[in-house]
Amino acid sequence: MTKKYETPLLDELEKGPFPSFVTEMKKAAAKNPMAADELGLLEKSFRDKVTYWKHGGIVGVRGYGGGVIGRYSQLADQFPGVAHFHTVRVNQVAGLFYTSETIKFLCDLWDKYGSGLTNFHGSTGDIILLGTVTENLEPLATILSMNGFDLGGSGSAMRTPSCCVGPARCEWSMIDTLDITYDLTQEFQDELHRPQFPYKFKIKTVGCPVDCNASIARADLSIIGTWKGPIAIDQDKVKDYAKKGMNIQEEIVNMCPGKCITWDGNSLNINNADCLHCMHCITKLAGALKPTPPFGAVILIGAKAPFVIGATLSWVIVPFMEMKPPYQELKDLIRNMWDWWNEYGKNRERIGELIIRRGMREFLEVCGLEPTPEMVREPRNDPFWFWKEEDLEKKPWEEFLK
Amino acid sequence: MEKEELKKAIYQLIEQSAGKKKYKQADVIKHFRQQGIPDADTKAAIRELIDAGDLIYTYFGGSYIELGEKRKGA
Ligand code: HEM
Ligand code: HEM
Ligand code: SF4
Ligand code: SF4
Numbered sequence: 001m002t003k004k005y006e007t008p009l010l011d012e013l014e015k016g017p018f019p020s021f022v023t024e025m026k027k028a029a030a031k032n033p034m035a036a037d038e039l040g041l042l043e044k045s046f047r048d049k050v051t052y053w054k055h056g057g058i059v060g061v062r063g064y065g066g067g068v069i070g071r072y073s074q075l076a077d078q079f080p081g082v083a084h085f086h087t088v089r090v091n092q093v094a095g096l097f098y099t100s101e102t103i104k105f106l107c108d109l110w111d112k113y114g115s116g117l118t119n120f121h122g123s124t125g126d127i128i129l130l131g132t133v134t135e136n137l138e139p140l141a142t143i144l145s146m147n148g149f150d151l152g153g154s155g156s157a158m159r160t161p162s163c164c165v166g167p168a169r170c171e172w173s174m175i176d177t178l179d180i181t182y183d184l185t186q187e188f189q190d191e192l193h194r195p196q197f198p199y200k201f202k203i204k205t206v207g208c209p210v211d212c213n214a215s216i217a218r219a220d221l222s223i224i225g226t227w228k229g230p231i232a233i234d235q236d237k238v239k240d241y242a243k244k245g246m247n248i249q250e251e252i253v254n255m256c257p258g259k260c261i262t263w264d265g266n267s268l269n270i271n272n273a274d275c276l277h278c279m280h281c282i283t284k285l286a287g288a289l290k291p292t293p294p295f296g297a298v299i300l301i302g303a304k305a306p307f308v309i310g311a312t313l314s315w316v317i318v319p320f321m322e323m324k325p326p327y328q329e330l331k332d333l334i335r336n337m338w339d340w341w342n343e344y345g346k347n348r349e350r351i352g353e354l355i356i357r358r359g360m361r362e363f364l365e366v367c368g369l370e371p372t373p374e375m376v377r378e379p380r381n382d383p384f385w386f387w388k389e390e391d392l393e394k395k396p397w398e399e400f401l402k
Numbered sequence: 403m404e405k406e407e408l409k410k411a412i413y414q415l416i417e418q419s420a421g422k423k424k425y426k427q428a429d430v431i432k433h434f435r436q437q438g439i440p441d442a443d444t445k446a447a448i449r450e451l452i453d454a455g456d457l458i459y460t461y462f463g464g465s466y467i468e469l470g471e472k473r474k475g476a
Contacts, residue, residue: 058458058461058471060458060459062453062455063452063453065452065459065465066459070461155464156426156464194449194452195427195465196427196428196445197428198426198428198464199464343428348463348464
């Protein structure tokens with residue numbers, strides 16, 4: 001028998017039009033004592049405005065430095081079911097595709113070894129299995145691995161890479177996000193499971209600049225599909241949009257950040273040299289416009305949530321990289337930046353913060369990258385062009401004074 | 403340094419600093435680099451110590467290497 005708690009405050013969250021996690025927790029609580037006590041503890045937390053969770057501790061699976069986040073309740077006497085309530089991160093499938101059989105397997109497994117409460121998927125991208133006890137961790141990891149699953153990343157490690165659905169479902173995908181994610185996950189198993197960095201490192205891959213995974217804001221390394229060819233235009237389809245009431249001038253031309261589109265009421269023209277590859281026109285005129293090859297990716301560095309410094313968006317370091325298996329150029333670049341970060345990074349310093357502290361110039365040198373205009377983040381900001389002593393000896397200005 | 407010798411030295415470093423200073427993997431590598439041990443050797447030795455459960459990864463704001471439970475009390 002599971003214990004029942006009165007939950008007047010949580011019940012408030014079942015009112016209103018949206019699905020409620022409280023309803024789902026009650027369903028789990030009906031058959032699982034851990035979920036029941038979690039419900040009771042949460043009600044108390046709401047009432048007292050205190051969370052009652054202790055953080056951290058040493059729990060894990062042999063050989064792994066991450067994947068399990070230790071959680072203990074401060075009120076173990078009152079709510080014994082949540083005395084231990086560890087979170088397990090499981091490496092999700094790239095693009096989040098599962099058969100219903102797989103989902104059932106994971107749910108049954110969690111009913112047996114945990115609280116039955118899950119989160120598909122957590123902010124990290126992983127499958128989140130919420131609430132289990134220390135004794136269950138080893139058997140759980142073994143069963144997961146026998147069924148083709150593995151723990152995800154946590155701590156000062158490469159985190160489980162994630163991506164958008166990409167070419168599996170989306171016509172705009174210009175790179176194989178699923179293959180890149182799978183390949184990087186396999187390549188960097190050590191970095192994923194054996195924390196060896198100053199802090200976390202996230203890689204997210206999206207097929208185009210629409211960026212459905214918000215990689216530009218959420219990943220230390222963002223890989224964003226892009227194109228180099230001209231935007232192909234089907235003029236008849238553009239005219240259809242106009243006929244159906246779209247104000248092409250207002251909605252497309254005036255909103256193009258590159259100011260490179262013209263429309264004379266009959267035909268649409270794009271000055272591709274000035275295009276900023278933002279995807280605005282292409283998504284608004286779906287079917288009428290499309291990017292053309294060569295396809296590749298922009299590589300950006302350094303996004304993170306506020307911590308030591310405020311939130312940052314990632315920063316272009318490679319304007320265009322071909323993305324063909326085995327992605328050697330990308331892997332070499334990643335290894336170079338990790339070596340530098342490991343050498344100079346302070347504890348809990350993200351790579352983007354280290355770049356701000358030691359300078360983009362040094363970072364580019366370490367990565368073997370030439371400064372390019374695409375790296376300039378905002379007008380009048382430093383374009384990282386620095387003269388060295390030996391450059392000046394060659395008197396480069398004489399070239400311009402002729 | 404032989405691998406087993408290096409493993410012993412790493413274990414001792416962590417053991418002697420227990421309760422005083424926490425080492426991250428990179429700190430251990432830097433420590434032995436000063437004695438002329440290649441980074442890759444130290445990394446491989448740490449890996450074996452972790453797989454054997456002699457050392458474990460712990461988390462306290464960041465990830466550290468500490469003594470495995472099985473040796474701690476002994
Ligand atoms: C009514 C109040 C709250 C709302 C509506 C809310 C909403 C959310 C949402 C939508 C997410 C993203 C979930 C996901 O993508 O998996 C999230 C994540 C998170 N929230 Fe809250 N939250 C609330 C209160 C809190 C409080 C009080 C705390 C901490 C004391 C908290 C800690 C977190 C953490 C740590 C995550 C990240 C979890 C993960 O990595 O999966 N939240 N919250
Ligand atoms: C002690 C006197 C002055 C100081 C300390 C000063 C300082 C500055 C600074 C810090 C900027 C921003 C530069 C940047 O980051 O882009 C600036 C911009 C500018 N200043 Fe001054 N200024 C002074 C006098 C003047 C005078 C006398 C003029 C005009 C006659 C002037 C015209 C401008 C203009 C046009 C800009 C904008 C340049 C741009 O487009 O970036 N300034 N000034
Ligand atoms: S990011 Fe682009 S390619 Fe990926 S799903 Fe979104 S629109 Fe499609
Ligand atoms: S992709 Fe963006 S910048 Fe390029 S033409 Fe379309 S709206 Fe303009």
